[in-house]
Each structure stands twice: as structure tokens, then as C-alpha cells.
């Protein structure tokens with residue numbers, strides 16, 4: 194049996210345990226042996242994106258140390274996975290362990306699509322959802338095709354959502370515009386960050402979405418924080434929560 | 444003021460900011476439709492990237508070839524190492540011909556070199572003839588976009604400006620009317636000008652000729668009437684052969700405005716009878732960028748402006764929120780290449796969403812460029828001490844389970860208090876911790 198190490202970024206651990214639980218559940222149901230090493234915290238992404246490489250290094254080393262013996266490392270967070278896959282080489286000395294981790298670290302939806310090759314799901318979600326395509330998952334991990342490119346449009350995550358019964362995915366005016374989170378950007382430039390998030394929420398609401406769903410909880414957290422402040426009636430879920438059979442109340 | 448402060452000002456008028464965002468998004472949509480009409484679009488981008496890569500790699504050779512071939516055709520070629528030299532060369536040519544009035548079509552290079560004030564202070568009247576640039580010039584403003592210089596202005600503002608400067612009918616801001624009035628005013632300038640300055644979109648090494656793309660034909664009218672034509676270009680404008688041109692013209696107009704081709708694509712291959720033609724080739728810091736392996740790709744830029752139209756930050760902060768003459772993603776990259784210390788805020792004025800990289804017709808990895816400038820910014824010690832310290836502390840906490848768990852607990856315990864402090868900006872509520880963290884639930888399950 195293949196062993197999976199679960200990577201849960203710290204904010205999901207604290208704010209969105211259900212996204213983590215859903216990841217765990219879906220993997221266990223598929224027959225994987227899943228372990229959640231308790232000494233984990235952060236992949237280093239916020240430091241890398243702020244240019245503070247020296248501070249990211251220790252976290253990256255720790256990440257490798259914790260996860261090096263697993264067959265797969267899986268996270269419900271596309272931007273963390275993109276960090277490991279595309280940034281760690283710039284940060285760490287070349288090693289077999291590093292290459293192994295880079296090759297075997299997946300975002301959960303990506304894993305279900307590429308490795309498990311999920312063909313059917315026995316869950317229903319009778320709601321109208323707006324699908325938020327977070328940038329790092331879209332343009333770095335290539336979970337979909339950016340609207341700028343002249344290529345056949347395809348989204349791995351939309352494919353999974355379409356396996357869910359009774360779900361309706363609404364059409365957005367801007368299908369992949371950034372929500373303005375951008376990690377420390379949200380702190381450095383709060384005015385633009387919030388304006389961008391507001392515009393995203395408005396697009397989803399106008400399209401009739403009851404839920405905004407996505408594969409990067411951090412973007413959803415940012416939009417949820419804005420929606421709360423503005424008393425917007427819209428809910429947020431990680432896609433994996435729906436795939437794992439989230440009920441209405443979660 | 445830094446980018447954030449200027450952006451805040453821009454966003455203060457929510458309705459105006461929304462209008463600006465929508466206006467540029469509309470251009471992006473037109474671009475998408477035009478790009479999608481060319482099924483080999485992505486192949487064209489790849490070809491364009493390869494041609495630029497090759498040219499920049501052998502720039503010395505192609506520059507010499509170009510100068511040789513242009514000279515053979517009777518064009519006078521000058522090299523300028525910086526803005527000052529460029530301006531002096533242009534001035535000396537104009538002076539020799541006793542030019543007192545000159546018309547200029549769009550050229551970001553002359554903006555970069557601040558040619559207008561240089562010539563004006565020496566008694567030469569310079570008229571920008573591109574409609575957008577003319578508007579900006581009449582306002583004493585600067586372009587906020589490289590293709591749409593006056594995109595930050597609403598038609599009513601332009602109407603007001605023309606009332607004051609061109610004495611047009613009051614309260615009429617019909618775009619067609621305004622354009623006609625500007626045209627009448629410009630007609631006179633064209634007829635009286637003794638010199639014409641243009642930019643250059645492409646310089647063909649093989650032929651020694653240059654290509655200028657405009658939508659208004661202003662470069663053509665200017666150069667046809669005046670007795671001397673001065674074309675100003677950066678060293679990176681070269682392409683090796685005429686056969687390569689089609690790759691770029693097919694990309695340029697579609698990506699810039701969604702048109703299949705610019706209304707005028709003019710080849711200047713030699714001076715007309717009894718006239719003079721000069722080309723001033725400027726370095727002004729470009730060879731420094733060329734030497735930098737990690738950043739030389741910035742020189743591939745063909746100035747289509749698409750990275751601005753697609754940038755969610757640019758659309759919501761406007762071109763004037765950038766401290767460099769070229770705004771948006773490519774502007775931030777070039778500004779960082781020139782002076783990272785003073786333009787560092789621009790490296791951080793991005794979510795690194797990558798839309799610019801996807802849209803760039805010559806495949807400049809714009810968001811990766813910004814990412815690596817952030818790294819250099821910190822490495823060179825430009826980040827403030829307080830900020831550095833906060834990153835150091837955060838990383839220490841995250842590396843040590845004891846402190847990490849303690850701070851998580853602290854956050855939860857103090858949440859009612861913290862949530863009142865607008866720690867994440869006024870427009871955002873602080874995220875609320877769940878009843879139990881995943882860690883706690885997981886431990887219970889074990």
C-alpha cells in the first residue's frame with residue numbers, strides 16, 4: 194500500500210480543518226495509508242514570495258526532512274505545491290531526496306485527476322457554485338489552461354466537479370482573474386488586494402453562485418474575509434470538501 | 444509616495460477605478476477574440492521568442508549590419524550611449540536644418556529620454572501628433588499606458604481640456620467631434636513643421652530599413668511633409684530579416700488592441716528625394732540589462748501593452764501609480780533593472796498571478812522576473828530592518844513546533860480582541876479559528 198504524507202498549511206489547520214479532513218477522508222477511502230506528521234508547519238512560500246530566501250531555506254529543509262520517506266506528499270493547497278515543485282530547486286542543494294519529493298508532491302485535485310484517475314463519484318451537491326481558479330494552480334501547476342492562451346480550454350478540477358451529481362457550475366464574466374490575495378501582497382497593498390477580491394465576489398454573485406469553491410484555501414480565506422465585512426451572502430468551500438461529500442452545513 | 448499610496452489615491456474614487464478597470468478589460472477581451480482567430484497563435488509566440496532570443500544574443504552583429512545597410516541607402520545612422528547623447532544628437536540635426544517646429548509620432552523612447560523638455564528649452568516647438576499623446580501633452584500630463592496614453596481620462600475630461608486649449612464648443616464631449624477638433628488643430632502643426640520625429644517598431648538588419656506602426660497615419664503625414672525625418676530607437680528593436688517581420692506584425696496589433704493589423708505599417712527604407720533621414724540608436728542602460736543573464740529577456744519587449752491590459756493591479760491603480768515611464772508588469776521589470784533600490788516597491792506591486800507572462804507575445808517571463816527582483820532586493824539589503832525582523836521572527840516560530848503551537852493558541856485566545864483591530868485591512872474581517880484545529884481533531888482520531 195502506498196503511503197501518503199499529508200501536508201496541511203498552518204492556516205488550513207487552524208481556520209479550515211474541514212478541508213484537511215476531507216483530503217484525509219478521500220485518500221483513506223481510496224485505500225491509501227495516510228499520515229499527518231505533527232511537526233509540520235509551513236513550506237516557506239510566504240518567505241520566498243517576499244524575497245526572503247534565507248528564511249525560507251530552513252522551512253524547506255524541514256519540509257524535506259519530514260516528508261522524505263513518503264511515496265506521495267499531498268496538500269489541499271495548490272500554491273504550496275507549486276512552491277515545492279518550482280521553487281525548491283532554487284533554494285536547496287541538489288539531492289535525490291529533493292528530486293523525489295518534487296516528483297511526488299501533489300495538490301489533492303491534481304492527484305485525483307492525474308494519479309488516481311478518478312472516473313466517478315457517488316456524491317451529490319445540489320447547489321450553484323462559482324469556481325475560482327487560483328493563479329498558482331492555474332498558471333504554474335497547469336491545473337487548467339489560462340484564458341490568455343490560445344489552446345483548448347480544459348480544467349482538471351472542473352472535470353472533478355462535473356463528476357459530482359446535481360451540481361451546477363455558473364459561468365463567470367472573468368473566469369480566471371486573480372482575487373488579489375497574493376500572500377504578503379494582501380498586507381503590503383491592502384487597498385488593491387481588497388478591491389480585487391470585491392470584484393471577484395461580485396462576479397460570482399452576479400452569476401448566481403451560492404458557493405465560491407476553489408483549490409487554494411488562502412484565496413478563499415481572503416475573499417471570505419471581504420464577504421464577511423460586507424455582509425455578503427455567499428459561502429466558501431474547498432473543492433475537495435465537495436468531492437468528499439460535504440453536507441450543507443459544513 | 445510608493446505604489447501603494449498612489450494606488451490608494453486612485454482607488455479612492457471607486458466608480459472611476461471601476462470604469463478604468465472595465466475600459467482596459469474591454470481591450471483585453473478584444474485581444475482574446477483576435478488572438479483566438481489565429482489558430483497558430485502559440486506557435487507564433489514561440490517563433491517570436493526564438494527570433495528575439497537569437498537577435499539579442501548576436502546584437503552586436505545585427506547592429507553593425509543594420510548600420511551598414513542603412514548607410515548604403517543614404518540614411519544617416521547615429522549611436523547614442525545615453526539619453527543625454529540622444530537628445531543632443533537630435534537637437535544638433537534639427538539645429539543644422541534650422542528647424543523651429545517639429546511633429547512627433549509615438550515613441551516611448553523619447554519619453555524615456557525626456558526629449559520634449561530638452562528641445563523646448565532650446566526654443567523648438569514639439570507637437571505630439573498621436574491623439575492620445577496630444578491630449579496628454581496639452582494637459583501637461585504624462586502617458587499612463589504605452590499604447591493608449593490617455594486611457595486614464597474620460598471623454599468629459601478631454602472635452603473640458605479642449606475647451607480650454609483649443610477653444611471648442613462648450614460641453615460637447617462627443618468623441619468624434621473631439622477627434623475632429625484635434626485633427627484640425629494638428630493639421631496646422633503638420634503643415635508648419637520642418638522636422639518629423641518618429642519611433643521605430645522594428646528595424647530590419649538585412650535591409651537597413653525601419654518599420655513604424657500607427658493607427659492614425661500621423662507618422663506618415665509628418666515624415667511626408669517635413670524635410671528631415673529623425674527616427675529614434677533602442678538597440679533592442681532589431682530583427683534579422685524582413686521575412687521575420689510578419690511574425691511580429693501578426694502578433695503586435697492583435698495583442699495590443701485586438702486589430703488584425705495596425706492601420707498603417709510603414710516601411711522607411713531610404714530618404715525621399717531632397718530630404719534627409721536619420722536614425723538614432725540608443726543604448727541608455729540596455730546593454731547593462733543585456734549582460735544580465737537572468738534579466739535580459741526584458742529586452743524582447745515589442746511594447747504591445749497587453750501585459751498592462753491584463754494586469755489586475757494596473758487596471759486598478761492606473762499607469763501613474765508606477766514610478767517609471769513605462770507602467771505595468773514590463774514597466775516594473777525595467778524600472779527594477781535600472782534602479783532596484785528606488786523602484787523596489789514595484790517588484791512587490793504584484794500578486795505574481797502570471798497573466799502577463801501568458802499574454803506576452805514574445806514570452807517574457809514577467810512574473811518570474813518580478814519574483815527574482817524581490818530576491819535581489821532583499822539580498823542587496825534594501826528591505827527595511829523592521830520588515831526583515833518580522834520575517835525572521837515568523838520563520839523562527841514556524842520552524843519550532845513549540846512556539847508555533849503556542850502562537851496558534853494565542854491567536855485563538857485573543858481572537859475576540861484581535862478581530863477588532865483591522866489587522867488585515869479595513870475591508871477584511873480577520874479569519875476566525877475553527878472550534879478545533881485539524882491537528883486537534885487528528886490527534887483525537889488516532
Ligand code: SF4
Nearest residue numbers: 744745747748750803
Ligand atoms: S512585456 Fe510583452 S506583453 Fe508587455 S508590452 Fe512588452 S511585449 Fe507586450
